[in-house]
Amino acid sequence: MKQSKLFTKTRKEVPTNEEAKNAKLLIRAGYIHKEMAGVYSYLPLGLRVLNKIVEIIRREMNAIGGQEVFLSALQDPEIWKKSGRWSDEAFENWFKTKIKAGGEAGLGFTHEEPLTNLMKNHISSFRDLPRYVYQFQTKFRNEPRARSGIIRGREFLMKDFYSFSRDTQEHEIFYEKAKQAYQNIFAEAGIGAQTFLTFASGGTFSKNSHEFQTATDAGEDTIYLCEKCKVAVNKEIFVEQNTCPECGVKELVEKRAVEVGNIFSLGTRFSEAFGLNYLDEKGEKKLVIMGSYGIGPGRLMGTIVEVLADEKGIVWPKTVAPFQIHLIAVFDENGKVKIAAEKLYSALLKNGIEVLFDDRDLRAGEKFADADLLGIPLRVVISEKTLKENKIETKERATSEISLISESELINLLNNS
Amino acid sequence: MKQSKLFTKTRKEVPTNEEAKNAKLLIRAGYIHKEMAGVYSYLPLGLRVLNKIVEIIRREMNAIGGQEVFLSALQDPEIWKKSGRWSDEAFENWFKTKIKAGGEAGLGFTHEEPLTNLMKNHISSFRDLPRYVYQFQTKFRNEPRARSGIIRGREFLMKDFYSFSRDTQEHEIFYEKAKQAYQNIFAEAGIGAQTFLTFASGGTFSKNSHEFQTATDAGEDTIYLCEKCKVAVNKEIFVEQNTCPECGVKELVEKRAVEVGNIFSLGTRFSEAFGLNYLDEKGEKKLVIMGSYGIGPGRLMGTIVEVLADEKGIVWPKTVAPFQIHLIAVFDENGKVKIAAEKLYSALLKNGIEVLFDDRDLRAGEKFADADLLGIPLRVVISEKTLKENKIETKERATSEISLISESELINLLNNS
Numbered sequence: 001m002k003q004s005k006l007f008t009k010t011r012k013e014v015p016t017n018e019e020a021k022n023a024k025l026l027i028r029a030g031y032i033h034k035e036m037a038g039v040y041s042y043l044p045l046g047l048r049v050l051n052k053i054v055e056i057i058r059r060e061m062n063a064i065g066g067q068e069v070f071l072s073a074l075q076d077p078e079i080w081k082k083s084g085r086w087s088d089e090a091f092e093n094w095f096k097t098k099i100k101a102g103g104e105a106g107l108g109f110t111h112e113e114p115l116t117n118l119m120k121n122h123i124s125s126f127r128d129l130p131r132y133v134y135q136f137q138t139k140f141r142n143e144p145r146a147r148s149g150i151i152r153g154r155e156f157l158m159k160d161f162y163s164f165s166r167d168t169q170e171h172e173i174f175y176e177k178a179k180q181a182y183q184n185i186f187a188e189a190g191i192g193a194q195t196f197l198t199f200a201s202g203g204t205f206s207k208n209s210h211e212f213q214t215a216t217d218a219g220e221d222t223i224y225l226c227e228k229c230k231v232a233v234n235k236e237i238f239v240e241q242n243t244c245p246e247c248g249v250k251e252l253v254e255k256r257a258v259e260v261g262n263i264f265s266l267g268t269r270f271s272e273a274f275g276l277n278y279l280d281e282k283g284e285k286k287l288v289i290m291g292s293y294g295i296g297p298g299r300l301m302g303t304i305v306e307v308l309a310d311e312k313g314i315v316w317p318k319t320v321a322p323f324q325i326h327l328i329a330v331f332d333e334n335g336k337v338k339i340a341a342e343k344l345y346s347a348l349l350k351n352g353i354e355v356l357f358d359d360r361d362l363r364a365g366e367k368f369a370d371a372d373l374l375g376i377p378l379r380v381v382i383s384e385k386t387l388k389e390n391k392i393e394t395k396e397r398a399t400s401e402i403s404l405i406s407e408s409e410l411i412n413l414l415n416n417s
Numbered sequence: 418m419k420q421s422k423l424f425t426k427t428r429k430e431v432p433t434n435e436e437a438k439n440a441k442l443l444i445r446a447g448y449i450h451k452e453m454a455g456v457y458s459y460l461p462l463g464l465r466v467l468n469k470i471v472e473i474i475r476r477e478m479n480a481i482g483g484q485e486v487f488l489s490a491l492q493d494p495e496i497w498k499k500s501g502r503w504s505d506e507a508f509e510n511w512f513k514t515k516i517k518a519g520g521e522a523g524l525g526f527t528h529e530e531p532l533t534n535l536m537k538n539h540i541s542s543f544r545d546l547p548r549y550v551y552q553f554q555t556k557f558r559n560e561p562r563a564r565s566g567i568i569r570g571r572e573f574l575m576k577d578f579y580s581f582s583r584d585t586q587e588h589e590i591f592y593e594k595a596k597q598a599y600q601n602i603f604a605e606a607g608i609g610a611q612t613f614l615t616f617a618s619g620g621t622f623s624k625n626s627h628e629f630q631t632a633t634d635a636g637e638d639t640i641y642l643c644e645k646c647k648v649a650v651n652k653e654i655f656v657e658q659n660t661c662p663e664c665g666v667k668e669l670v671e672k673r674a675v676e677v678g679n680i681f682s683l684g685t686r687f688s689e690a691f692g693l694n695y696l697d698e699k700g701e702k703k704l705v706i707m708g709s710y711g712i713g714p715g716r717l718m719g720t721i722v723e724v725l726a727d728e729k730g731i732v733w734p735k736t737v738a739p740f741q742i743h744l745i746a747v748f749d750e751n752g753k754v755k756i757a758a759e760k761l762y763s764a765l766l767k768n769g770i771e772v773l774f775d776d777r778d779l780r781a782g783e784k785f786a787d788a789d790l791l792g793i794p795l796r797v798v799i800s801e802k803t804l805k806e807n808k809i810e811t812k813e814r815a816t817s818e819i820s821l822i823s824e825s826e827l828i829n830l831l832n833n834s
Contacts, residue, residue: 007484007548009539033535035496036522041488041535050487067424070459070467072452073490073555074572079452097514097524099571100559105453107514107524118450118458122426131424138490138555142517154516155491 003358008043010370021218022302023149025314029373038146038154048322050157053297054136056188056319057159060181066134066161071114073138075106079113083273093142107140112292115162116270123164123288126280130170134161136297148220150302151258161293171289175265178293182212182261189300190317194307195260198223198232199245206265213257218306221259224252258303266290314375315398323356324414326376330364330383341382344392344407353414380410420775425460427787438635439719440566442731446790455563455571462791465739467574470714471553473605473736474576477598483551483578488531490555492523496530500690510559524557529709532579533687540705543583543697547591551578553714565637567719568675578710588706592682595710599629599678606717607734611724612677615640615649616662623682630674635723638676641669675720683707731792732815740773741831743793747781747800758799761809761824770831797827
């Protein structure tokens with residue numbers, strides 16, 4: 001894409017009404033726009049990043065057998081009364097709204113209730129199990145505070161996955177698969193090294209549930225990390241479990257962290273409330289065993305910014321970057337650079353490489369500052385100087401490593417990475 | 418996908434609380450689930466159809482220069498007060514909700530206001546124009562009645578596209594391009610022959626706006642069609658314009674129709690309210706000229722069902738069908754059909770063909786009835802009888818045309834269609 005056509009512009013001023021680094025940088029770079037406290041819109045570059053994260057998650061959810069759906073945001077109070085979660089006492093962060101034809105509706109903050117209810121139409125026998133269902137869907141939570149940018153919003157995209165199993169054993173085998181899929185996602189999204197499987201309270205139905213916590217000072221949570229096993233316990237269970245759950249050592253390191261994912265065993269909490277039963281091989285009626293598994297793609301995007309950004313701007317991992325290359329033409333007076341840059345741009349597109357081409361009539365310094373702020377992994381500069389050597393200059397955003405290479409070397413490099 | 422793994426089941430009973438054919442068929446076939454009046458969830462097969470429609474629209478919107486964004490559902494009252502559309506008198510179908518930290522928010526029913534407001538950060542010079550921005554996003558409308566299934570819901574997906582131009586001339590050139598893109602979309606989605614460019618009132622800023630109306634008895638609108646020119650006028654302007662706007666004939670045919678799309682010139686209605694100005698070549702301040710262009714992908718899906726379904730069930734055009742082939746194994750006693758069907762299923766997948774494979778242990782008649790209800794374009798049957806002839810039987814869902822062909826003929830047919 002040509003940057004002269006991109007409708008968003010970067011800005012130098014730091015937004016005054018934001019505390020979080022992710023919001024400050026993403027707004028300055030034109031990735032997102034703040035609509036209200038805790039409510040953000042995604043602009044073209046931001047949506048490209050969000051969609052890449054969504055695709056990484058979707059691939060892993062499909063690989064463990066997930067079938068994708070898209071449930072409604074508006075929620076029927078009658079369904080939520082069955083599980084006892086309609087009242088503001090049971091869940092304090094509801095958004096509710098009046099239906100003019102009569103009655104009211106909630107705005108979904110999660111979807112256990114409507115999904116369990118609809119699965120009653122489709123599960124009746126042991127042959128109908130196990131089933132795995134997920135979606136990417138906007139959730140609404142009436143948070144008292146909204147100061148963490150896109151890490152904790154009042155409206156946010158969420159991937160929620162639900163498992164329906166015959167018994168605890170079948171559930172637990174799947175739960176381990178989901179755990180692995182989650183680890184794959186955070187590794188592929190570029191924050192695997194900073195993200196730790198974290199033991200949390202399991203509620204009534206299981207000894208433990210698990211969170212995936214990414215260490216960063218921007219985090220609202222506290223974890224206690226075993227640096228040898230790379231697992232942690234969260235603050236809630238640390239009072240009872242103050243040693244590493246895997247190797248037993250006592251030397252756990254306290255860290256601030258963001259919860260980027262969680263997996264829960266729900267047992268029969270919802271299948272009982274909704275009467276979600278099946279007949280087993282012997283014709284006996286049994287309750288379905290459920291689990292739920294959540295990741296917020298926007299929260300993950302914000303966390304990546306918090307963890308990897310430097311003083312100059314955002315640093316995207318290749319897997320989630322809006323473009324692979326930021327091609328910058330430093331124009332000369334006789335127009336040779338313009339011609340060469342357009343030619344290189346076409347060659348890159350023809351090779352299926354995603355390029356943001358800075359063809360704007362601006363000084364080199366402004367273009368370089370924008371490139372640092374936008375955080376595309378590889379900056380490629382073409383100028384009078386590089387043309388003389390029949391080369392182009394590449395600079396890795398993450399390491400600042402600079403090389404002078406030929407056009408064909410660049411294309412080979414990108415096609416093989 | 419193997420049908421034994423698909424979590425949704427078809428049902429014979431017609432839902433008692435639905436009037437609209439689209440809702441009855443889509444619910445029976447397991448494409449959608451009714452959550453509340455006017456509120457539907459999309460199940461795996463339904464989401465596949467919806468996503469295919471979204472992709473057709475996205476391709477056309479990108480081709481006319483659209484840049485995709487994703488704006489928030491929650492709306493800031495302060496923004497809507499600027500255009501005078503916050504009050505329930507100005508727009509009677511708002512859903513509104515309270516923010517616990519203070520204040521309230523609306524649920525977006527359209528996005529002229531927030532987009533015009535945010536474009537102020539990005540448009541200041543004639544060099545920043547024209548700009549084209551669009552999204553696929555859930556809209557909320559507190560409709561007094563909700564009886565048309567997914568054709569008119571209280572919550573629905575919408576593609577809304579907005580144009581920002583320097584002057585009326587630039588706007589009008591783009592408006593014609595958008596008109597053509599819309600015609601491409603309805604043709605590709607399989608209802609081009611039934612969908613008519615319809616002249617409607619243009620409001621303050623333009624003589625006409627245009628609707629795209631699909632003729633069907635299920636429609637809530639009335640149009641007056643010139644059968645020669647294939648254009649229509651809507652009821653609202655028929656009192657003044659009772660002849661064909663193109664050839665002038667008086668013989669217009671009254672028809673019921675669904676409005677599947679609309680395009681509007683907005684003039685300076687919103688740019689004035691928000692102060693969206695730019696400096697032209699001479700340094701003079703001018704207001705941006707806007708247009709808006711909407712299509713509801715879910716409404717389009719419902720309309721396709723209304724127009725093309727027959728007494729046996731849904732009939733999908735190839736371009737939007739959830740799968741291209743419904744492979745049906747009619748099992749024999751010695752297991753040969755099972756082996757041959759699995760082999761054919763693998764061969765089809767290897768050739769990149771989308772197949773729903775009915776591998777369930779059911780009678781042939783039940784499988785055929787499901788195939789008719791689900792409406793996948795080509796039914797492919799493999800049975801003891803077809804195996805003897807070393808052939809498979811194909812049946813077109815739309816025409817009921819049956820052929821006996823070989824496996825390689827089938828794959829050639831699909832790869833070339």
